Amino acid sequence: MAESEEELKNLLMKVKEESAKYGLKRNIKKTKIMATGPITSWQIEGDEMEAVRDFTFLGSMITADGDSSHEIKRRLLLGRRAMTCLDSILRSRDVTLPTKVCIVKAMAFPVVMYGSESWTIKKADRRRIYAFELWCWRRLLRIPWTARRSNASILKEISPECSLEGQIVKLRLQYFGHLMRREDSLEKTLMLGKMEGTRRRGRQRTRWLDSVFWVTSMSLTKLREVVEDRGAWRALVHGVTKSRTRLTTIFTIFKEDMSHILSIYLSANAFQHSVVPVQLVTHKQGFRVTLIEQEHEWGGTSACMEEHGLGIWDAHQNAYAVHRNTAWRDRSLTSWMCSCMPTPLVPPASAMCTEDWCGSP
Known part of the structure; x- marks a missing residue:
């Protein structure tokens, strides 16, 4: 250089x-x-x-503009090639389904994840990674693309412990912790350094560090403190990884006259959960929204959630949010909306708990 x-x-x-x-x-x-x-x-x-403008170095493509999308597309193509090489094993009736799942995770997914610690993943890249993972599971189950099978039913049959994106997030966080614990290194300087000059007009490009902030919901100051405690950092990485499931949450939105019914299938980058009975929440513009109450398995986040299991989808943050005891009073909730609605949801009177808006019916 x-x-x-x-x-x-x-x-x-x-x-x-x-x-x-x-x-x-x-x-x-x-x-x-x-x-x-x-x-x-x-x-x-x-x-x-x-x-x-680009070249391959140590198995990874490096571009002049620093965009990771080209390398991600290339890795996904290599992953598809690896999956086709496993056809003879995946079609064998002598191999059980759990064994086939382990083979895919051991032979195909590592090909895609090679060098993923340095990727800056955008929304379009996440969709490609998700599509590749579902393509792998459909190929494993020998389900053609013409079959009317939902992604949720396929994931339920496969029962993956963690999504491919979750494994990539785990590698990135482990690499981040490794860099932050080093005293002086070129990688740490590049990661934390700032460029001279003025910013361009318009939205700035997503940085690698932005993806760490997004998945952990922590500032750099807080992350500096956590990475020094290896036990706490491992627990944080484990919790974030487990939260990157691809189970599907179904929201049914309809008007009061029942003339318009729309089912929205949202990929829930959410805490692991099990579906329990539904509850109605009234929208102030005359809509009613059927929320699926969920119980997540990541303990200690919210006593209210553990007791009542009321949550709502945050369409802007692309995450399944859990409202706490004072959540409805939080000003940040003004941006929480159903993806089809122009105005925020408000809690109905019937959904108030006697103790500080906890959401219990």
């Missing part, structure tokens, strides 16, 4: 001199450069080197 053309030229000359001591000669056809600036070609000692 070099900051200028002159520095790069000196670096290549040193490589050439040291290689000559061992009888090695530089292959100019295999030597390429990648620059962040508008450089199309570059010469050294009369030899012209090609400037590329």
Whole structure:
């Protein structure tokens, strides 16, 4: 790596001199450069080197703009190739379903997750990863794409302990904790460093550190404190990983006249849960929303949740939110909405608990 053309030229000359001591000669056809600036070609000692926008290094694709989407697409294609190589095993009737699931997790998923610690995953990338995972399970169960089988029924039959995205999140958090505990390193400097200059107009690109903040819901100051306690950090990583399930929550929204019925299937990046009886919550614009009460298995989050099991989908944050004893009074709840509704939900009088709006009917 070099900051200028002159520095790069000196670096290549040193490589050439040291290689000559061992009888090695530089292959100019295999030597390429990648620059962040508008450089199309570059010469050294009369030899012209090609400037590329991306290259593969140690099995991972590195691009000039730092976008991980190209590498994610490439890894998903390699994962599909690995799945097709397992067809003879997956079609065998002598292998049980749990064994086939373990084979897919051991042979196909690691191909996709290689180098995923450094990925900056966007919303479109998450959809691709989710689609790949469902494609793997459908191929394992030999379900054609024409079959009218919901993703929820497939996940229920497979019963995966953790989604592919959850495993990627686990690797990223483990790598983050490893970097934060190091005193001085280039990776930590790049992760925590700030660029000089002014920001561009419009929304800024998602940073790698933003994904850590998003999955943990913690600030950098709080994360610095937690990573120093290895036991607490492992517990946090385990809890976040378990929360990245792909069980499906069904919300049925309808008007008072029952003339319009719409079923929305939302991928619940939620706490693990089991479905229990439903409860009605009235919307102030004349809608009624059927909420599926859920009980999650990540203990200690909310005593109210453990007792009453009332939760609501946060469409903006793409997460299954659990309201606590004072949640309805929290100003942040003004942004909690059903995905089809222009105004927030309000708690009905029948859903109030006598003790501080706890949500008990």
